[in-house]
Amino acid sequence: MVAGPVCPALPGRAWARSAGARVVACVVSFIPGSPDSATQMIKFYGHSLGDADYSYFQAIFDEVNLYESNTRLIFYYNKSRPNTTLQEKAVQEEMFEKVNRLITAYGTTLDNEDHGRNLLHKLLLEGRLTIKQAPIKR
Numbered sequence: 001m002v003a004g005p006v007c008p009a010l011p012g013r014a015w016a017r018s019a020g021a022r023v024v025a026c027v028v029s030f031i032p033g034s035p036d037s038a039t040q041m042i043k044f045y046g047h048s049l050g051d052a053d054y055s056y057f058q059a060i061f062d063e064v065n066l067y068e069s070n071t072r073l074i075f076y077y078n079k080s081r082p083n084t085t086l087q088e089k090a091v092q093e094e095m096f097e098k099v100n101r102l103i104t105a106y107g108t109t110l111d112n113e114d115h116g117r118n119l120l121h122k123l124l125l126e127g128r129l130t131i132k133q134a135p136i137k138r
Helices: 051-063 088-107 113-125
Strands: 002-004 014-017 024-027 041-044 072-077 129-133
Touching: 051 088, 072 088, 088 113, 088 129, 113 129
Parallel strands: 041 072, 072 129
Antiparallel strands: 002 014, 014 024
């Protein structure tokens, strides 16, 4: 994810996109007590979720205050991706592992160690983390 010019859908808000991936998002900061603050949903598709990209995700998750806000994360995978020998179930499991590593790594950056340790569980319990097959028409 990279920050860019002003988001056309939300004037005055930051624009974020991932180079080489099909991810585009307008990131809105979280302000406690403000019902219109924070991005409500961030969708990820076509991103490797590699260690080298964690700083981008950290900046976005910090901006929306992932622990305190109601921002939902949706990670899409493609079970029929080209140039792979992985079976459908293995592709899904691979994405689950990558998201787990990403959220766990982000949790270690939080000031409150307890919040960091339970972030993944909190997101799942609150229904704010989804990992699913991309809606690709064949």
